[in-house]
Amino acid sequence: MDENAQNNINNENGQNDQAEELKQGAKDTFNQTKEAIKNMDVKAEAKATQSFVLGFIKNPVEILADEVRTGSTSLNLAIVLNAIWIIAAGIMQFRTFWNLRNNQWSDVGFLSVIQAALAPLIGVVVMSVILFVLNKGAKKSLIDIIKIVTITRIPRIIASVITILNILSNQAWRITSPISSFANAISLILLFFAIKALYNEESDSKMLRNFVIVYGLYVLARFMFSFFNFSI
Numbered sequence: 001m002d003e004n005a006q007n008n009i010n011n012e013n014g015q016n017d018q019a020e021e022l023k024q025g026a027k028d029t030f031n032q033t034k035e036a037i038k039n040m041d042v043k044a045e046a047k048a049t050q051s052f053v054l055g056f057i058k059n060p061v062e063i064l065a066d067e068v069r070t071g072s073t074s075l076n077l078a079i080v081l082n083a084i085w086i087i088a089a090g091i092m093q094f095r096t097f098w099n100l101r102n103n104q105w106s107d108v109g110f111l112s113v114i115q116a117a118l119a120p121l122i123g124v125v126v127m128s129v130i131l132f133v134l135n136k137g138a139k140k141s142l143i144d145i146i147k148i149v150t151i152t153r154i155p156r157i158i159a160s161v162i163t164i165l166n167i168l169s170n171q172a173w174r175i176t177s178p179i180s181s182f183a184n185a186i187s188l189i190l191l192f193f194a195i196k197a198l199y200n201e202e203s204d205s206k207m208l209r210n211f212v213i214v215y216g217l218y219v220l221a222r223f224m225f226s227f228f229n230f231s232i
Contacts, residue, residue: 018133025132025142032143036075049080056154061193064151068197071144078150081157082121088160090117095167115229120160123232124149126221127191130214135198148198152190159183191215 052073056063067073093116128146140148159180165172192211201207225232 018136022129022133022142028141029143029146032075033079036079040076040079045076045080048074049077049084052077053154053158056151060154060190064148064190064194065197067148067151068194071140071147073147073151075143075147078147081150081154082124085120085153085157085160086117088157088164089120090114091164092160092166093117112229116231119225119230119232120153120156122225122230123222124153126225126232127214127218130217130221131195131198134214134217140198145198148194149191152194153187155183155186155190156180 090113093113096112124146128142128149131145131149132140132142159176159182162179163176165176192207195211195214196207199207199210201210222232
């Protein structure tokens with residue numbers, strides 16, 4: 001057998017192993033999430049999430065780096081944060097579906113409410129899968145990466161809650177729009193630091209290349225999901 005043929009076989013075996021790892025990771029994530037939701041003390045987790053977010057606001061980079069190193073936060077934290085984001089996104093789209101001021105339904109389909117609500121979670125999962133597939137050297141489970149990506153989204157989650165103010169006033173967008181833009185920028189920076197920690201890369205030039213690859217794939221995924229009316 002020549003060298004090229006052997007390399008092809010090795011590549012095929014590697015791809016099969018990676019696909020199996022991703023499949024197993026998705027299965028484990030689903031099962032653990034289901035159990036976590038089933039056994040969750042909502043009041044206690046809400047309080048713990050509030051405490052974590054307040055600490056994160058004070059020192060985001062260090063807390064994020066610690067999560068990458070240790071994976072110390074619970075899955076419940078990621079569940080609560082994503083649930084808050086889903087509810088906030090759903091409320092804002094429902095506001096479009098049902099005009100609160102005129103008390104009448106708009107022509108926006110109810111399906112759009114579901115799509116808008118699920119879009120943030122899909123975005124987290126898509127980014128997590130990309131990082132899981134590309135960075136096998138990190139030895140992180142899919143759940144660990146989902147927790148890390150969720151933490152980088154905290155500024156956007158806070159902004160999504162603030163955006164609900166748009167329901168109360170036509171002029172609230174003057175405040176909420178720049179806050180959302182700022183939060184998106186901060187989340188992107190946090191994602192950069194998270195990827196840098198996951199890759200354990202000291203070279204800025206290599207890190208920039210890695211980030212461009214990861215985020216480029218994410219942008220491609222966003223483009224594909226847009227055909228299904230999911231704005232992730």
